[in-house]
Amino acid sequence: MAEGDDFILSRSRIAIIGLGLMGGSLALALKGKCDAIFGIDSDQPTLEMARREHIVDRVDNDPARILPEAEVVILAVPVSAILALLEQLPSIMPNPCIVLDVGSTKKQIAEAMSHLPERFTPIGGHPICGKEKLTLANADASLYHAAPFILTPLEGTAPRALSAAQQIIEAIGATAVIIDAVDHDHALAFTSHLPFLLSSALIHATPADATRFIGPGFRSVSRLAGTPSSVMLGVLQSNRENVIEAVSQFRTALDEFEVSLRAGDDNRLKGLLDYAAAQYSDLMSVQ
Numbered sequence: 189m190a191e192g193d194d195f196i197l198s199r200s201r202i203a204i205i206g207l208g209l210m211g212g213s214l215a216l217a218l219k220g221k222c223d224a225i226f227g228i229d230s231d232q233p234t235l236e237m238a239r240r241e242h243i244v245d246r247v248d249n250d251p252a253r254i255l256p257e258a259e260v261v262i263l264a265v266p267v268s269a270i271l272a273l274l275e276q277l278p279s280i281m282p283n284p285c286i287v288l289d290v291g292s293t294k295k296q297i298a299e300a301m302s303h304l305p306e307r308f309t310p311i312g313g314h315p316i317c318g319k320e321k322l323t324l325a326n327a328d329a330s331l332y333h334a335a336p337f338i339l340t341p342l343e344g345t346a347p348r349a350l351s352a353a354q355q356i357i358e359a360i361g362a363t364a365v366i367i368d369a370v371d372h373d374h375a376l377a378f379t380s381h382l383p384f385l386l387s388s389a390l391i392h393a394t395p396a397d398a399t400r401f402i403g404p405g406f407r408s409v410s411r412l413a414g415t416p417s418s419v420m421l422g423v424l425q426s427n428r429e430n431v432i433e434a435v436s437q438f439r440t441a442l443d444e445f446e447v448s449l450r451a452g453d454d455n456r457l458k459g460l461l462d463y464a465a466a467q468y469s470d471l472m473s474v475q
Contacts, residue, residue, distance in 0.1 A: 197356065200260055200352070206264035207264075209324070209326050212238070226244060226257065227243065230249055251273075260288065260356075270300075278304065291313075291314060302344075309348065310349070311350060315335055322419060336362070337364055377430035378437075381423055382435060390410050445460055
């Protein structure tokens with residue numbers, strides 16, 4: 189398909205690199221809505237499951253054997269792997285194509301995308317959904333339904349690439365939100381990356397003998413600690429300064445609670461709790 193042609197999802201061949209939770213769910217949600225879906229993954233059991241369950245039309249562990257047949261390449265792997273793939277793409281994909289990623293940070297990925305040869309038409313993406321269980325076995329065709337799907341176009345992103353991303357997002361039931369990569373990373377440091385660290389810190393701080401007293405509240409707050417470090421390490425590394433800012437602001441807020449408790453200042457403590465409850469209502473009302 190020529191660069192100037194309109195993108196039509198139903199006629200397009202899409203390659204998804206990474207068939208874990210996000211890539212596998214994307215393949216399931218796109219099934220029957222495009223001409224063909226190709227799956228690429230380095231894990232042999234994952235490839236066997238994808239083949240056995242007919243999750244994609246074709247699978248392979250070598251991108252070079254399958255990418256030349258695709259018009260859209262979706263990078264659904266951890267951030268560090270996305271950055272590595274963007275370096276490798278020019279040597280393994282000889283044809284023009286649209287490149288979309290689903291990484292949790294965007295600034296470094298956008299910078300790497302900007303260095304791709306002109307035959308590539310890149311656009312950054314990040315669906316705001318997921319689970320802490322990341323394998324293909326946990327993939328769900330409804331994972332993206334009603335979720336915001338952030339797009340961070342590059343300065344030179346062609347209208348065809350934006351149209352392709354928007355059609356994919358509509359097909360999987362998500363909602364496209366277009367923002368700048370820098371703004372994305374700052375916001376997600378507070379709404380995604382900091383919560384992961386807080387969840388992990390809570391697990392670190394909880395004594396082992398408290399296990400039999402764990403209830404729904406603890407489970408809710410600590411759930412993100414179950415996310416593999418192989419996924420989150422690259423996120424934290426690629427958004428380090430924003431995450432440090434978020435941690436600092438959280439520490440300041442937590443210190444206020446500690447000061448109130450140590451001083452026995454129940455009026456101040458009540459004020460902090462009331463403010464938090466009101467802010468929670470405001471934040472949740474825009475969902």
